Amino acid sequence: MNLRTSxxxxxxxxxxxxxxxxxxxxxxxQFMLSARHLEWNAEVRSRLxxxxxxxxxxxxxxxxxxxxxxxxxxxxxxxxxxxxNEYVDDPEVGGQVLRAMEEDIADPxxxxxxxxxxxxxxxxxxRTAKRAVAAAVADRGAVSTSFKPYAERLLNSNDSNVRSVVxxxxx
Amino acid sequence: MVDSGVQVDPSIVAILGLSGTFDFFLxxxxxxxxxxDSYQVVLTRDNSPLVTLVVTSxxxxxxxxxxxxxxxxxxxxxxxxxxxxxxxNPPSNFFPSIVSGTYNHLVSILANPGGPFPFDGSVIxxxxxxxxxxxxxxxxxxxxxxxxxNFTAINTALNVMAGxxxxxxxxxxxxxxxxxxxxxxIPDPAQGDTFYLNNLSGDFAVHVFxxxxxxxxxxxxxxxxxxxxxxxxxxxxxxxxxxxDLGNHAGANGIFNGNEPTxxxxxxxxxxxxxxxxxxxxxxxxxxxxxxxxxxxxxxTLTDTQSCSLGSQCIANGAVNNLMxxxxxxxxxxxxxxxxxxxxxxxxxxxx
Numbered sequence: 001m002n003l004r005t006s007x008x009x010x011x012x013x014x015x016x017x018x019x020x021x022x023x024x025x026x027x028x029x030q031f032m033l034s035a036r037h038l039e040w041n042a043e044v045r046s047r048l049x050x051x052x053x054x055x056x057x058x059x060x061x062x063x064x065x066x067x068x069x070x071x072x073x074x075x076x077x078x079x080x081x082x083x084x085n086e087y088v089d090d091p092e093v094g095g096q097v098l099r100a101m102e103e104d105i106a107d108p109x110x111x112x113x114x115x116x117x118x119x120x121x122x123x124x125x126x127r128t129a130k131r132a133v134a135a136a137v138a139d140r141g142a143v144s145t146s147f148k149p150y151a152e153r154l155l156n157s158n159d160s161n162v163r164s165v166v167x168x169x170x171x
Numbered sequence: 172m173v174d175s176g177v178q179v180d181p182s183i184v185a186i187l188g189l190s191g192t193f194d195f196f197l198x199x200x201x202x203x204x205x206x207x208d209s210y211q212v213v214l215t216r217d218n219s220p221l222v223t224l225v226v227t228s229x230x231x232x233x234x235x236x237x238x239x240x241x242x243x244x245x246x247x248x249x250x251x252x253x254x255x256x257x258x259x260n261p262p263s264n265f266f267p268s269i270v271s272g273t274y275n276h277l278v279s280i281l282a283n284p285g286g287p288f289p290f291d292g293s294v295i296x297x298x299x300x301x302x303x304x305x306x307x308x309x310x311x312x313x314x315x316x317x318x319x320x321n322f323t324a325i326n327t328a329l330n331v332m333a334g335x336x337x338x339x340x341x342x343x344x345x346x347x348x349x350x351x352x353x354x355x356x357i358p359d360p361a362q363g364d365t366f367y368l369n370n371l372s373g374d375f376a377v378h379v380f381x382x383x384x385x386x387x388x389x390x391x392x393x394x395x396x397x398x399x400x401x402x403x404x405x406x407x408x409x410x411x412x413x414x415x416d417l418g419n420h421a422g423a424n425g426i427f428n429g430n431e432p433t434x435x436x437x438x439x440x441x442x443x444x445x446x447x448x449x450x451x452x453x454x455x456x457x458x459x460x461x462x463x464x465x466x467x468x469x470x471x472t473l474t475d476t477q478s479c480s481l482g483s484q485c486i487a488n489g490a491v492n493n494l495m496x497x498x499x500x501x502x503x504x505x506x507x508x509x510x511x512x513x514x515x516x517x518x519x520x521x522x523x
Contacts, residue, residue, distance in 0.1 A: 028460040035455065036441060036497050038393045051460060066423060072501050073422030073431050074395050080423070081392040104423075112425030115317075116392070116418060119356075119384060149316075153354065 084120040105136040118150040134162045138169035193288040205271040209518045210296040211259040213404040220281035221256035229272025247401040257404040293406040297520040304340030305522035308376035315355025317383040324427030331436025339513025357382035360399040363409030381415040398445035405521040447516040451497040452476035473511040
């Protein structure tokens with residue numbers, strides 16, 4: 001057998017984040033969300049917050065992006081993903097994020113956001129927020145034929161509270 | 172010691188099944204070729220990390236090596252991967268042309284020592300010396316109602332993608348299939364899934380699955396698209412696909428409008444480019460506040476893709492306009508493919 005000692009090369013794909021700027025404008029954050037393959041980890045979160053100036057400033061910006069027609073759709077939707085993944089459970093900014101999510105789920109012109117947020121219910125850990133998002137999804141499903149299937153999926157939730165609130169409002 | 176061998180003599184493209192048992196975690200696989208301009212070896216073993224460490228030519232020269240191939244390498248075949256290890260030889264025109272004879276692939280199955288290690292796979296060989304043009308069959312699978320209801324926008328995107336590939340002489344023919352799905356979500360292409368294997372057509376094609384979402388545990392919904400490999404396996408496996416997240420392209424209103432189909436077309440073209448063996452011309456090193464401030468490291472091993480270490484250079488020399496640039500910015504065209512990128516794609520057996 002032709003044995004050789006060969007170094008095994010691992011491709012470190014992703015963003016190496018360091019040397020954060022003091023603050024960044026909205027266009028800078030938009031750029032940071034434009035990577036073809038945007039990896040996500042605690043370091044990326046920290047980097048985005050640093051670039052925005054604070055956690056609060058980042059959340060404000062992400063909400064604006066998610067609702068904006070002036071940023072590319074992947075930036076808008078990635079902003080919404082990050083809000084739901086990272087900040088709706090946050091004790092400092094969670095209330096603001098939850099209100100934004102509820103508004104967007106109810107907005108007839110934001111069905112894409114509503115579908116995205118419906119897909120996030122299972123991962124929300126804060127019980128109050130989880131129930132509130134589930135209720136908002138069910139309410140939209142009750143009045144929107146196109147959205148109803150997304151609400152009905154929550155009838156199979158692992159969380160009995162989610163199943164209950166959705167069943168009560170959807171029917 | 173020879174653990175397995177195959178004989179390939181294609182008229183145009185030949186695909187041979189491969190199976191056997193390695194008796195050690197490092198083993199030699201012999202590939203005997205004639206009348207072949209390029210070939211891809213695909214090794215599969217469930218739940219095992221696999222990697223090709225060294226490919227040696229019939230004359231005994233080391234032609235591809237994980238140790239010397241750089242980061243990123245010319246082929247993903249020298250990177251550790253799970254379940255599936257595809258390697259196309261040659262990865263680009265900078266590697267020696269294929270000659271008739273026996274190539275040796277030193278393969279490692281990183282599992283519990285002691286073996287035996289049964290494996291499956293295929294060798295796909297191509298006899299087509301014309302690397303300046305080719306035909307690509309693109310099978311597109313619309314998974315779930317959302318994908319199927321947005322066919323018009325998707326068709327526009329596929330035309331954008333086909334236009335990009337035309338500049339390198341690659342003619343794309345598309346077939347569309349509907350795949351029922353309750354949620355419209357598709358599994359992570361990088362992890363692979365039997366869902367893909369069960370729905371693949373029997374065609375010799377690049378298979379693109381489009382769903383409303385990609386469920387990737389490592390990415391929490393942020394993916395735009397992902398290839399099952401670079402290059403991808405060109406015979407059916409759980410990872411022989413490109414996955415596209417439609418929801419992230421349709422925007423807040425959930426309806427494709429404006430430039431969204433064009434952006435989607437760019438994503439499809441970029442990810443299929445990975446599947447056909449392309450890497451990013453540069454990789455992001457440290458992302459700055461703006462593109463101009465962002466630093467980059469060397470990416471692919473090609474000499475005619477523009478390189479740059481600072482974003483301002485990438486803008487000035489046009490690197491940012493390459494299809495495989497690692498940042499997606501609609502303010503740039505990002506549709507350029509270099510001659511050598513075209514050659515890399517044309518070396519893949521799936522392009523005839």
